[in-house]
Amino acid sequence: MKKTILAAAVLGMLTGASFAQAPNFDDPAEFAKQREQLTGAFNGPADKPYLQYAGEAMVDTSGFKKDAPWTVCFSNAGVNNPWRVVGYTDMTEEVKLHPEIGTFTHADAEGSDDKQIADIDDLLAGGNCDVLIVSPNSTAALTPAVEKACASGLPVIVFDRGVTTNCPVTFVHPVGGYGFGIQAADHVIANVASGGKVLMLRISPGVDVLETRASGARNMFKEAGLTILGEEFTGGDNAKTKSIVEDYLQRGAIDAVWMDAGATAVAAVEAFEDQGFDVPVVTGEDQQDYLQKWRDVGFKGVAPTYPTYQWRTAIIAAVNTLKGEQVPGPEWVLPQPVITQDVLDQYINEKMPPLHYAMCGCEDMPNYPQAWGGSQ
Amino acid sequence: MTQDVLSQGAEPRRRLPQINPVYILVVVLILAIVVMNPAFGEPTGYMNYLKRVAALAILSGGALYVIISGGFDLSVGSTMTLTVIGSSMLASNDPNSTYWIIPLMLGIGVVIGVINGLVVSYLKVPSLIATLGMMISLNGVAFMWSGGAPRGYLPDTFRFFGRYNIADLPVISILPIAVICLVVFGAILWWRQPAGGAPCRRSGGTHSHLRLRRLFAHRSFGGCDPRRPGRRFGQYRLGFRIAGHHGRGDRGRTIARWARLGARHHRWRPGARSHLHPAQPPGTGAAGPVGGAGTHSHRCRGFRHLSAATRRPMSAGARPPGCPSQQGLTISRGRIP
Numbered sequence: 001m002k003k004t005i006l007a008a009a010v011l012g013m014l015t016g017a018s019f020a021q022a023p024n025f026d027d028p029a030e031f032a033k034q035r036e037q038l039t040g041a042f043n044g045p046a047d048k049p050y051l052q053y054a055g056e057a058m059v060d061t062s063g064f065k066k067d068a069p070w071t072v073c074f075s076n077a078g079v080n081n082p083w084r085v086v087g088y089t090d091m092t093e094e095v096k097l098h099p100e101i102g103t104f105t106h107a108d109a110e111g112s113d114d115k116q117i118a119d120i121d122d123l124l125a126g127g128n129c130d131v132l133i134v135s136p137n138s139t140a141a142l143t144p145a146v147e148k149a150c151a152s153g154l155p156v157i158v159f160d161r162g163v164t165t166n167c168p169v170t171f172v173h174p175v176g177g178y179g180f181g182i183q184a185a186d187h188v189i190a191n192v193a194s195g196g197k198v199l200m201l202r203i204s205p206g207v208d209v210l211e212t213r214a215s216g217a218r219n220m221f222k223e224a225g226l227t228i229l230g231e232e233f234t235g236g237d238n239a240k241t242k243s244i245v246e247d248y249l250q251r252g253a254i255d256a257v258w259m260d261a262g263a264t265a266v267a268a269v270e271a272f273e274d275q276g277f278d279v280p281v282v283t284g285e286d287q288q289d290y291l292q293k294w295r296d297v298g299f300k301g302v303a304p305t306y307p308t309y310q311w312r313t314a315i316i317a318a319v320n321t322l323k324g325e326q327v328p329g330p331e332w333v334l335p336q337p338v339i340t341q342d343v344l345d346q347y348i349n350e351k352m353p354p355l356h357y358a359m360c361g362c363e364d365m366p367n368y369p370q371a372w373g374g375s376q
Numbered sequence: 377m378t379q380d381v382l383s384q385g386a387e388p389r390r391r392l393p394q395i396n397p398v399y400i401l402v403v404v405l406i407l408a409i410v411v412m413n414p415a416f417g418e419p420t421g422y423m424n425y426l427k428r429v430a431a432l433a434i435l436s437g438g439a440l441y442v443i444i445s446g447g448f449d450l451s452v453g454s455t456m457t458l459t460v461i462g463s464s465m466l467a468s469n470d471p472n473s474t475y476w477i478i479p480l481m482l483g484i485g486v487v488i489g490v491i492n493g494l495v496v497s498y499l500k501v502p503s504l505i506a507t508l509g510m511m512i513s514l515n516g517v518a519f520m521w522s523g524g525a526p527r528g529y530l531p532d533t534f535r536f537f538g539r540y541n542i543a544d545l546p547v548i549s550i551l552p553i554a555v556i557c558l559v560v561f562g563a564i565l566w567w568r569q570p571a572g573g574a575p576c577r578r579s580g581g582t583h584s585h586l587r588l589r590r591l592f593a594h595r596s597f598g599g600c601d602p603r604r605p606g607r608r609f610g611q612y613r614l615g616f617r618i619a620g621h622h623g624r625g626d627r628g629r630t631i632a633r634w635a636r637l638g639a640r641h642h643r644w645r646p647g648a649r650s651h652l653h654p655a656q657p658p659g660t661g662a663a664g665p666v667g668g669a670g671t672h673s674h675r676c677r678g679f680r681h682l683s684a685a686t687r688r689p690m691s692a693g694a695r696p697p698g699c700p701s702q703q704g705l706t707i708s709r710g711r712i713p
Contacts, residue, residue, distance in 0.1 A: 079525040088525075110524055243428060250415045250424075274539065275424070276550075289529070354469055354529045 025211035026219070034178040034216075042335050043328075049335050050309035050361045051316065053328035059170055064155040065324030066130055069102025072318055073129035075119045077137035077161065078111040081236055082263055082287060082355035087160075087311035089372050093365045094312040098319050105129065113141040120145045124152050131318045134168075135160040139208040155321045159314040162208050169321050170329030172313045174306055174336035177212030181260070183304035183338040184283040185217035188256045191281045191300050194225040196255035199248055201268065203236045203261050209306070213260040221258075229254065238267035245271035256281035262303060265290045269297065286339055289354035291347055303339035303347075309361025310334055351375045419548040423541075427552035431538070434561045447496060447503030454514035455488050461518045464528035471531040478534075488514070 037054050044052035072095070079088050095104045107123060109116030116137045123129050132154050136142035143163040149156050150167035159172035188198060198221055202214055214231065221228055229248055234241040241264040248254055249271065257268050262285020269290075272279045279299035284290035286305045294301035313334060320327045337359065339347050347358035352374040362368050369375065410417035416425065435452060442449045459481040466480075467473045488510065495506040532539075537557055541550040 079523065082526050085525045085527070108524065246424065246428075250413060250421060270539070274541065275420075276543070355526065 025208060026215040027212075030176070030212075031178045031182075031216050031219075034176045035182055037175045037333060038179050038182065038336065038338075048361070048364075049307065049337075050312045052335050054175075054333040054335075055328070057329065057331075058326040059329030061155065061169060061321040061327060062324040064131070064169070064321050066322050068100035068322075070100055070130040070322050071103040071105060071128045072101050072131055072133065072315070073105045073107070073123045074133040074314075075107050075109065075116055075123060075135070077109050077116060077135050079108060080111045083261070083285075083306070083308060083357055085355070086357045086360055086372060087308040090308050090360055090362050090365075091311040091315055093362065093367055093371055094315040096367075097365070098315065100319065100322070101315075103128070109137055111137060113137050116142060117145045120149055124149060124154070129154060131155045131157065131322055133157045133159065133314050133318055134163075135314075136163050137161070138206045139163055140206070155318075157314055157317045157321065159310055159317075160209070166330050168330075170317055170327050170332045172310055172317055172332040172334070173209070174310055174334045176333075176336070177209035178216040179336050180209075180304045180306055181213035181216035182220065183336075184213075184258055184302060185220040187283060187300075187302035187340075188217075188258055188281055189220060189224040189226065192226060192255045195227065197227045197229050197253065198256045198258055199229045199245065199254050200231040201241060201244065201257060201259045201264070202231060202233050203263075204233055210260050217258055217260075226256075234264050236261070236263055238264050241267040242271045242274075246275060249275050249277060254280060257283065259283050259285075261285055261306075262287050262290050266293050269293055269299065273297070286347060286358040287354075288349065288352055288356045288358065291339070291344060291358060292350075292354070295344060295348060301341070301344075303344075305337055305339065305357075305359040307334065307336065307359040307361060308357050309359065312361060349374070420550055423548055423550050423552060423555060426558065427541075427554045430552075430554040430558040433558055437561060437565045442503070448507065449492070450504065450507040451488065451492065451510035451514060454511040454518070455485060458514045458518045458521075459484055461522050461527075463534065464526075464530050465522060467528060467530055467534055469529035469531050471533040474531060474533040 040054060042049075042052040042054055043056070046052070074091070076088065077084070079085050092104070095101055105123065105128070107116075107119035109119055120132070120134065123132060132149050134142070134146055134149070134156060136146065136158065139162060143165050146156060146158060146163045147165050147167055150165070156168040157170060157172065158168045162171055162173065192198065200214065200217065203210055205211065218228065218231075232244045234244060245254070245257065245268050254272075257265075257280070259265050259268065259282070262283070265282055265284030265287070266289050269279050269282050272282075279297055281300045281302075284294065284301060284303050286303045286307075290301070291303060294303075313332065317327050317332060339358070349356075349358065349369075352358075352369060352372060356372055356374065360372070362372065365371075406416075413421075415421045439449060439452065462484070463477050463481055466477050492503075492507055492510055495501050495510075496503045499506075537553050539553075541552045543550050545551055
């Protein structure tokens with residue numbers, strides 16, 4: 001009897017756990033919405049994409065109004081990939097533009113859910129924060145921590161990756177993961193005949209904006225009659241990326257490599273080069289090394305972007321909140337441009353480091369380009 | 377008379393175990409791969425395979441010297457991490473920097489090896505503990521240096537050794553520079569090996585890892601004389617020199633994937649976990665951790681076995697197997713007399 005009760009309890013807990021935090025990463029309605037937003041109109045100044053927003057919904061923040069100087073706290077998932085390094089530079093430079101920010105406290109979770117949960121606890125316990133900005137490491141794990149921060153009465157701004165709660169003041173993000181997947185998959189489908197073989201390379205599982213990139217693209221490939229050779233996780237590791245592509249090449253031809261993030265795209269391209277194959281369609285991102293490789297080799301590339309200028313927007317949202325001004329919300333949707341062959345040259349800048357992301361929206365900032373490692 | 381008969385009868389029985397099972401395993405695994413993926417049997421496929429394992433092979437050469445003296449080196453992976461990150465940051469995509477960064481990184485390898493050697497040999501700290509401390513320290517240094525973020529960029533001049541192939545050759549069709557490096561290293565280590573390829577044997581007794589008997593005698597890397605701690609120190613130093621050198625080549629994302637070396641800077645810790653996988657098992661397999669023997673030919677079989685074992689399922693379209701189990705297999709192979 002005891003065993004039965006125990007078994008039932010365990011079963012109950014397992015079932016409960018599986019339903020409690022089960023983000024839906026394959027949502028046709030959201031997919032359709034993002035496809036529309038990719039080509040839709042945005043409010044705000046066209047030359048400042050980091051201030052633009054989709055839709056008309058605004059959030060009243062008058063309850064959070066506070067006198068300066070403020071302490072702005074930021075719980076960061078990590079600066080462990082080049083995209084995040086560029087974004088974090090955007091952010092720190094944006095902080096310098098706001099004299100009302102007295103203290104900017106940064107907690108780097110180094111890519112660990114556990115550390116980020118502890119970081120948020122520490123920031124809350126410290127009692128010094130006037131606003132909390134969170135860039136979550138993963139979706140499900142960080143949701144309770146963000147809810148806890150909201151419950152403490154602090155205004156919370158979430159950006160980049162999302163959480164499954166609407167408690168923050170606003171969630172700043174570009175159009176989204178489906179949009180990114182759509183932009184890359186559209187290009188693959190347009191350049192590969194039906195029946196062609198696509199290898200999907202991904203960074204890591206469990207992050208909403210990466211999961212949705214993959215699920216959107218996967219559905220599109222199936223509809224277009226393309227064969228998905230496999231979905232492999234590279235961990236953002238160039239060496240691993242290259243060996244995965246080499247292994248697949250040994251087993252047969254690849255007509256396209258679809259990537260959920262461009263940091264390792266050059267490694268995938270080199271795998272073809274080093275094996276003596278023509279480089280097929282390889283999607284990437286707005287990282288300079290990929291853009292230059294694409295131009296130099298002349299393969300059929302495309303660079304969907306997940307613009308790093310959203311790191312600026314997060315600070316702007318926090319500042320506006322503490323001023324009691326309205327901010328776009330509950331979601332602040334930023335434009336998400338795609339770099340195609342026609343506009344490729346506009347985004348290549350040889351004076352910026354190879355790991356710089358072109359869509360930084362930072363060209364108008366006082367310390368550009370030195371702060372990003374570029375030369376005049 | 378009787379003695380003659382006995383000895384004649386005993387000989388065939390002895391002959392069988394003299395074939396190291398690692399050889400059989402390597403042949404079986406390679407055949408299995410070729411059956412599943414015929415491309416592997418072609419020269420280009422095999423050359424690419426050698427290119428990818430070259431770094432691992434070189435690294436395991438350094439590990440062998442440490443293991444042979446009864447020690448273990450956990451800090452190899454973090455040495456790779458540090459040198460790869462350091463190279464990437466110092467190079468910052470400047471092609472001319474390669475010429476001074478490579479010697480500098482070799483120097484870092486030597487310094488790390490010397491410190492490990494001194495701590496183990498003279499302070500009598502067990503090698504596992506000493507190198508564990510070094511591993512953690514080096515990771516900390518790398519983290520502080522880079523801020524935990526990917527920075528810098530490795531120029532093509534740097535990556536030359538790991539990446540480029542000499543093309544259009546007869547028979548083998550391509551010859552990766554990495555394979556040339558591997559052959560050169562192999563030749564150097566072979567030449568440095570004790571006369572006649574005699575292994576460095578440890579005497580029996582579980583506590584006697586300093587009581588090494590003959591071997592490596594009078595070679596510059598140090599022998600196994602238990603009464604001379606400097607001998608072990610020499611072996612650590614060599615191990616780290618090789619690790620450092622390897623890290624350099626690797627950092628070029630060099631050899632394609634060279635044991636994760638080529639990770640450039642996207643992962644901030646390229647080389648992480650290489651202290652166990654992949655360098656040690658081949659070395660361990662060669663040296664035989666419990667009173668075993670080690671030569672470089674054993675080691676070569678060890679790494680080929682390991683690489684083949686971990687690669688086969690990928691080539692065949694399957695997910696990689698549990699590497700730890702393969703490593704365990706390699707180690708246990710090495711222990712079979």
